[in-house]
Amino acid sequence: MIESITIIKPLQSQTLVFDSQSRKVSIDLAQVNLSDCNSFDIKIVFSKPVTQFRSHDYTWQKLKTNFIANEFSPKIVKFQNDKVVQANITGGIWEIDHHNPTVLLWRFNPESASPITNYSGSQNRKTIIAAKQKFSFVEIPALLFPQNEAIELSRSREPFIAIACFTDHCDFDTAENLVLQRHFFKEHNIKVTKGFFLNHFSKREENLSFQNQKEELLKWHEEGHELCYHSLSQSIKPNVESFEDFEQFVPPLEDLKVWIDHGFQPYNFSLFGNNNIPEENFSSLLKGKKINVLWNYIDTGTTTNGVINQLNTKHFTLSSFLKGNKDSRLIKKTQLMIKNIFFHYYNDEKMILRYKDAAANFKKVFFQKRLKSFFPLVKDFFKLSVSVLKVFVSWKTNKGKAYKLARYSPILFKHNIAEEEFYIFQTLEMLDFRKSLSEENIQLLISEKGVFIAHTYFSVPMEYHAGKLFSSPVQIDKKVDERFKSLSDKIKNNKIWNPTLTQLIEYWQGFEKVVLDVDAEGVIFMKSKSDLTFRKFT
Numbered sequence: 001m002i003e004s005i006t007i008i009k010p011l012q013s014q015t016l017v018f019d020s021q022s023r024k025v026s027i028d029l030a031q032v033n034l035s036d037c038n039s040f041d042i043k044i045v046f047s048k049p050v051t052q053f054r055s056h057d058y059t060w061q062k063l064k065t066n067f068i069a070n071e072f073s074p075k076i077v078k079f080q081n082d083k084v085v086q087a088n089i090t091g092g093i094w095e096i097d098h099h100n101p102t103v104l105l106w107r108f109n110p111e112s113a114s115p116i117t118n119y120s121g122s123q124n125r126k127t128i129i130a131a132k133q134k135f136s137f138v139e140i141p142a143l144l145f146p147q148n149e150a151i152e153l154s155r156s157r158e159p160f161i162a163i164a165c166f167t168d169h170c171d172f173d174t175a176e177n178l179v180l181q182r183h184f185f186k187e188h189n190i191k192v193t194k195g196f197f198l199n200h201f202s203k204r205e206e207n208l209s210f211q212n213q214k215e216e217l218l219k220w221h222e223e224g225h226e227l228c229y230h231s232l233s234q235s236i237k238p239n240v241e242s243f244e245d246f247e248q249f250v251p252p253l254e255d256l257k258v259w260i261d262h263g264f265q266p267y268n269f270s271l272f273g274n275n276n277i278p279e280e281n282f283s284s285l286l287k288g289k290k291i292n293v294l295w296n297y298i299d300t301g302t303t304t305n306g307v308i309n310q311l312n313t314k315h316f317t318l319s320s321f322l323k324g325n326k327d328s329r330l331i332k333k334t335q336l337m338i339k340n341i342f343f344h345y346y347n348d349e350k351m352i353l354r355y356k357d358a359a360a361n362f363k364k365v366f367f368q369k370r371l372k373s374f375f376p377l378v379k380d381f382f383k384l385s386v387s388v389l390k391v392f393v394s395w396k397t398n399k400g401k402a403y404k405l406a407r408y409s410p411i412l413f414k415h416n417i418a419e420e421e422f423y424i425f426q427t428l429e430m431l432d433f434r435k436s437l438s439e440e441n442i443q444l445l446i447s448e449k450g451v452f453i454a455h456t457y458f459s460v461p462m463e464y465h466a467g468k469l470f471s472s473p474v475q476i477d478k479k480v481d482e483r484f485k486s487l488s489d490k491i492k493n494n495k496i497w498n499p500t501l502t503q504l505i506e507y508w509q510g511f512e513k514v515v516l517d518v519d520a521e522g523v524i525f526m527k528s529k530s531d532l533t534f535r536k537f538t
Contacts, residue, residue, distance in 0.1 A: 029135075042092075067095065070410070084146055085144065085145055093110065113130075117296045119271045195262075284420065308436065347405060425501065428455065
């Protein structure tokens with residue numbers, strides 16, 4: 001059944017010797033040195049083509065499109081004779097090109113599978129780098145060939161249902177609206193991971209902080225929400241003072257594990273390397289304060305109609321985004337589409353900066369009458385237009401391509417800073433709650449057994465933000481209220497699991513320990529002890 005197994009490293013490849021037993025083929029990685037690389041592939045060539053795969057929604061799908069399964073999706077495929085092959089561990093990514101159905105790539109940390117934002121240089125230019133990973137396995141990788149049944153694992157604590165997780169940035173929180181938010185979520189029994197500023201140092205006096213609103217934030221904690229650091233302050237102090245704050249801050253609670261970067265704070269995960277903070281100091285300081293989960297400006301995309309499930313790469317294409325905004329006015333739709341092309345389709349920092357410069361110069365020329373900005377605007381506009389035109393000239397080819405940072409659905413992965421290991425999570429930007437949490441979207445999430453970790457600003461006050469939580473500083477938008485009420489009903493009826501971020505990660509840690517095996521009769525079984533819910537199926 002297996003013709004060859006080859007290890008592919010960035011600069012070399014090596015064909016492995018393997019023992020082809022009838023029920024299990026182990027892949028002995030001791031035959032190669034993996035300590036000198038940060039990514040590698042196992043290329044497995046079958047004698048027969050794969051015809052079906054087990055999808056992220058736990059259904060069989062024909063191999064008419066490329067198959068990709070990350071750590072949290074089933075690694076199970078089927079051949080024309082209905083023979084099934086399954087991975088014994090959940091680690092890595094399975095990928096099959098539907099044009100080449102006899103080749104399975106078992107990939108470990110390929111490009112864009114574990115993206116991290118890094119700001120560098122004097123102008124803090126954004127680059128996307130790959131996480132640093134250590135390749136350790138609970139058991140050596142193997143392919144299992146069960147006789148009849150395979151095993152799939154539930155991503156949700158309640159068996160095989162959708163997951164809705166909210167992480168909120170507190171940029172616009174005030175003492176007044178924070179109380180309203182808490183009452184709103186208590187009414188709907190929805191839990192969130194709530195960012196907060198530890199210190200009251202802000203360009204806006206009304207900004208909320210733990211320093212000034214400790215009692216209210218502790219009420220969130222008592223009511224079952226998770227509190228997490230949103231850096232340490234809203235505004236930036238001089239570097240010396242910022243570093244002192246970072247080194248000396250005392251966690252206000254014992255169970256604060258999550259850090260969400262905010263702005264250009266020099267001690268941020270995305271910026272510490274640019275400010276000459278040694279990795280060893282940074283990682284040991286975070287670990288000493290029990291922080292082990294980080295976020296740094298990586299979104300899969302932006303929610304709209306039909307865009308809600310981070311596991312389904314088909315949601316994150318230009319075609320899906322255009323379809324999801326078809327009810328917008330032409331000017332708004334064009335604006336959203338162009339922004340999406342640069343920020344998610346290309347995801348190229350030079351283009352994004354040029355887009356921002358063009359937007360700024362447009363305002364200067366047409367609103368501030370600063371004519372000296374006209375020629376820079378024309379120059380940027382021309383270059384941006386060429387990039388947009390390239391997309392639409394080959395629209396048939398480009399419209400269905402998954403965004404770079406959505407291809408492998410990197411919702412959660414590990415990264416090593418010095419000798420310490422951290423979890424990095426990717427989010428889905430959620431601004432318009434009317435569209436994002438529409439009945440159609442929620443039903444889509446449920447039917448796909450999908451997942452989202454939302455990146456939200458519950459208290460954003462800007463008028464141009466459609467579908468925001470607050471219709472006025474003291475009033476919840478009625479339509480948004482209805483959306484959350486409907487979501488609440490689905491959670492109550494066990495159609496959706498609503499964990500805090502740490503609850504989700506602690507459950508998903510079970511995937512790292514899973515080991516499956518098969519006996520001589522072809523019966524597959526769970527070899528390791530696991531708290532994950534699983535089931536057998538044919």
